[in-house]
Amino acid sequence: MAEVVHHFYPKLVELHNYSSANGLQQKMYNWNTLNAKVFKRLGFMATKQDCEACCNCKPGAVERVLKLIKVKIAKYKEEHGDASPGVAAQASDPMLTYQQQMVPQQQQQQMPVLQQHPMMMARPAPGPAPGVVGAAMPMGVMAPLSAKMNAAIAPEIIAEKDAVIAELRETNQILETKVRKLEQLVRLKDAKIQTLMAKLQAAGIA
Missing domain, CATH: 1.20.5 (Single alpha-helices involved in coiled-coils or other helix-helix interfaces)
Structure with missing residues (x-):
């Protein structure tokens, strides 16, 4: 979650304060740090129930918090203008902007690998499935999130x-x-x- 907010406000979120965690105590520490150092400055606080629900990987908990963050970021942008750090000036939907910017970044990371393998250059790059407008979150964020949820649900x-x-x-x-x-x-x-x-x-x- 810190990485999502860091995309819009990189100066506000210090990622080194949030370490990867499997235990409930460390997860709650990350959420409390995010509440005190980030969400509070944006004008809201995630409730203890929402934090615990996300730590315990309860169905719908992460989606609920993401919607809240989306609304609060849009409101903060409206009140403070487009000069806010990390927020694109022309974006009306901050979550959509995050998706649009993540795709070119992922493509740039893949280019050196393609250049090392000429046979792969002849193959067309896989595009989105027909009729799919966009997912709620980019695959780069959703994949590790799903893995963490599955790892927490199984025990x-x-x-x-x-x-x-x-x-x-x-x-x-x-x-x-x-x-x-x-x-x-x-x-x-x-x-x-x-x-x-x-x-x-x-x-x-x-």
């Missing part, structure tokens, strides 16, 4: 399954204990019945 699913299995095992143990107690009561009753029958036989009643 949660495994932990949830393990918890269910542990609960079922505990329930099974409780049921087995109850069955053993019932069997013990049945044996005691049988023993009492046999004792009474023996007494009756000894008395000549049975």
